[in-house]
Amino acid sequence: MAEIKHKAATPQSSQEFDLQGSVHKAEDFYHKNKNVINIALLAVVVIVGGFFAYNRFIKAPNEKKAQEMIFHAQEAFAADSFRLALNGDGNNYGYLQVIDRYGGTKVGNLAKYSAGVCYVKLGEYQKGIDMLKSFSADDKLVQAYAYGLTGDAYMELNKMDEGIGFYKKAGHYSDNELTAPLYLFRAGLALEKAGKPQEAITIYKEIREKYPQTNEGREMDKYLARLGEVRD
Known part of the structure; x- marks a missing residue:
């Protein structure tokens, strides 16, 4: 009698079982x-x-x-x-x-x-x-003007620390040649008025280095010399 060979059933992969199990679990959930x-x-x-x-x-x-x-x-x-x-x-x-x-x-x-x-x-x-x-404002230029004007108002009220703070905020808020040197310069002048020359010198040097082509930048040597800071 010829030998009858039975083809073994191929078991489903564990991945298929896992997938089916996941589907059933999802349905149950x-x-x-x-x-x-x-x-x-x-x-x-x-x-x-x-x-x-x-x-x-x-x-x-x-x-x-x-x-x-x-x-x-x-x-x-x-x-x-x-x-x-x-x-x-x-x-x-x-x-x-x-x-x-x-x-x-x-x-x-x-x-x-x-x-x-x-x-x-x-x-x-x-x-x-x-x-x-x-x-x-989303517009950094307009927001810088708002901070700067707030600084002006504080200075009018003789609240110098607050005024200086907002001038610095305005000057550093947007790195452009219109508002940044303008309000940093006002911060420097206010620092001088407040009897803080070293802080004013730091601000003036920043203006000179970062914005040399602006009106404020071109004037900084004069203001620094007035405070005893002369270029080598």
Whole structure:
């Protein structure tokens, strides 16, 4: 009798068993927790949908309304009518009304900067400081100006340490040849006034080394010589 050979069954690999086991475990987990999972997924949909709805139906219209509302305040500001720009005239809105209604918009945030400038120009320095501190900008140049103006206001209030701090903050916030040497120079002058010549020398040397082509940079040898620092 011919020998009958039986082909051995090829066992499934352990990887296939593991995969099947994982699938079954995942199914079991879902069935046991499907209510929680479905609620979580629904929450994500609601949050994402709410975000887009907020941007489209609330944020965008508010930006437009704020832009329309600020128009006359900007005109008054350009004409140096700072009190009118702040408060409006009864018929047209000022920055303060824009901030009150739409302070959370980009236009409202910019109104805080402009209102801070108005207060400082009107000699209401603490109000200017408070308003400028509530402002924040993605634009580093504008933010540097806000810090620098805050320093000016503190100096007007004879709060020299705070003024110097904000001048340094403005000078170091954006490495450019417009605001950086300007506010570092003011910091140096304020340090001299505060009786801190060595700190002023450090600032003046920084200006001379980093911004030699600016008006401030070209003047630094003179200011350093006045403090006894002469080039070799």
